[in-house]
Amino acid sequence: MTPLGRRVRSACLSMLGWAMLATGAVAPAWGAPDEPPQTTRAAEDLWTGDFAALDSRNAALRESGAMTAEGRPELMMFRNGIRNVIGHQAKPREPYIRELEELTLQWTRQYPQSALAHILHARVLVEHGWSYRGGSFASKVSPQQMVQFERYLRQALEYLKMHGEVALTDSYAHLTLLEIGRALGFQRKHMESIVQDGLKRNPRDMELYFEVGTSLLPKWGGDAQALDKYIRQVATQTRSQYGAGMYGWMYSSAALGQYQHGLFKDTLAEWPLIQQGYEDILERYPDAVGRRNRYAYFACMAQDKATLQEQLAKIGTGLKISEWGDNGERSLEGCQRLANEI
Template sequence: MRRTGLGYTRRLLIARGAMSMFQRWIAAVVLLVGVVSVVPVRADEHAERAEVMTMVGALMEARDFETLEALAEQYRSTTEARTGSGVFMLTQYYDGVSNYFNTRDRDAVIWNDRAALAEAWWNAYPDSPTPRLVTAQLLANTAWSYRGGGYVRTVPPDRWEAFRRQNAEAFAFISKQKSVAARDPYWYELTLRLGQRDSMDDATYMAIFDEAVARYPRFYPLYFGAVNNFSPKWGGSAEAIESFARHALKKVRRKDRAALYTRIYWVASQNQYGSDLFTDSYVDWPLMRRGIDDVLARYPTDWNLQNFAFFACRALDKPKTRELMGRITAPPDGKAWESVEAYEKCREWAG
C-alpha cells in the first residue's frame, strides 16, 4: 500500500501512541508560525513538503525527541512514505533538520545551543542512527555557515579555510558513525555530499555510491546527489551525467528504470540546465517520456504534470505536451514554469 501525504504522518503518530506529543507539536507550530498549515484536498506539493519541515523544526524546538524518533523510524522503514508527487518523507525530515540549523547564523551562542540539543538527543537515544545524523548535519551546516551562500569568487580566503577545516571535521565524524548511522540511508547521502564538497575523487565517490544503492536501491536521493557531483558546475560534464544515469539504471529493477531516468534528468534540469536541458545535455527524450508515464501512473499530481508538460514542450514533443496540458487542473506553478507566459505559450503551441 502506498503511504503518502501528511495524513499518513499523523496516523503514524497516533498509531505509535504519540497523539499527545502531536498535540504539543500543533501548539508549537502555532507559536512558531502563528497558524497551523493544513494541506488541502488537492494536496499542494510545496505545502506538503513545507509542513513536514515545519513539523520537524517545531518538534526540535520543543525537544520532543520521542516523536522525532518515531517519525524518523517510520520514514526510513519503508520506501513508500512519500509526498503526493513521490518525494521521500525521509528527505523532507532531514531537510527540516538542516533548515533548523540555519546556516545564515554565525553567532557562537546559537551554534552552542544547537550542539547541546544534538547531544541531548543522542543521550536520550544512544542506539539510534538519527541523533548521529543530526549531529553530522549540525557539523556540515556549521561548515557552510563559514562559507556562506555566495559565488565562489565572493568567499574570502579565511572563510574558505574555516569551511574546509569544518567540512573535514564533519566528514571524519560521520565516517566514524557508519556502523550505527548507516541503518538510515541518509548516512550515505550526507557522506557523499560532504565528500563532494571536499573534492572526493570519482573512484572513491562511486565506490560509496555503489555500496549505498546496493543497500538502498530505491532511495532516490542517493542518485540525485550524484547528478550534482557529475554536473558541469561541480567539474563534471554532460557526458558524465549521462554515463552516470546509465550506470544508475542497472541498480534498480527493470520496471523502475525509465522513471528513475526521468527523475535524474529532472534534477539535472533543476540544478544545472534549466530550460536548456534538451540542447546542452545528452538526455534521451524517448526514455524520459516513458519514465514520465511510469511516474504519473503512481503519482498523478499537478506538480508532476506541470513539470512534465514543461519538459515535453522543451523537447518539442507537441502530442505529449498537449496530452499533459490537458490533464492539468491547477493554475500555472511558478516553480515548474519559467513564467506564466511560458506556460501559456506552450499551451497555445500544443493546441
C-alpha cells in the first residue's frame, strides 16, 4: 500500500473506530453480490488511496467505451464506485468529509495535470454541501443549512472554473457541473450547453443526458412536458449510437428518480415507444437479466399482460427485485397476479 493509502486507512480508523480494519479483515460494504466489478474496484482503490489506479482505469474506460452485459457503460459503473466512497455515511460525517477534502486536494497538488484529481476534489466539495442539505424537501431544511449547502456547491463550481483547462478535458467534470447546476437552478440552456461541451470530450458519456433528465423532474422544478420533449430530443440524437433504447432508458431513470409506479399516469411516456426501446436493448444485450426484469415491470405498469407474461417466462428464476420499482417485492407480487389472471 502507498504512503497515501496508509494515511487514508489510518484516518478512517481514527474517524470511524473500525478497529478490525487494521487487520484488513473488515471494510465498508464495497462489493454487494450483484455489484459490477468496476464499481467494487473503484471503491476499493479510492478507499485505500490508490489514485494512480483510479486515474489509469478512468482513462482506459473513457477510451474503450466498454459496456457491461446489462448494456450499461463500464465508465458509469466505475463512477458509481467513487460515488459510494465519497457518499459513504460515516458517523460522524464531518471528519470523514474533511479528510476526503484534504486527500483529494493533496492529489491535485501531486497530479496537477490529472483531470480526475481536480474532479474528485470538486465532487467531495459537492458532497460536503449535500451533507448539510440532506435528502429532505427544501422546506424542511433550515436556512442555516441551506447557506452551507449553497456555499460548498459554489465553492465546487468556482474550483472547476479555476481549473477548467485541465478538469474540463474529462466529461466527468461536465457531469459534476450538471449536478451542481441542478441544485443551484441553472437555466435549461446553460445545462444543455454543458452537455454539448461534455460530449465533445466523450461522445459516449450518456450520464450527461440522464443528469439533465433528472433536472427536469417536477421535484427539481421541471414538468412532464419539458421532460418528454427532452427525452424525445435525446432519443433522436442518439439513435445511431443506441438505436431505440434511449427513450426507454431515460423514462426508466425518470421512474426511478420520481414517478415510480405512476409513470404512465403522471408523464407523457408512450408504452409502444418504451417497448420498442427495450426490445432493441435486449436484442443488443440478450443476457441483460436486469433489463429484462425492468421491461417486465414496465409492461405491468402499462397493463400489457401479454408482454408481461412473455417476459416473466423468459426471466424464469432470474428475478431482480430491485428492478420492480418502489417496494419491489410487493410490486412483483401484484404483477405476477396480473400475469396469472384468466
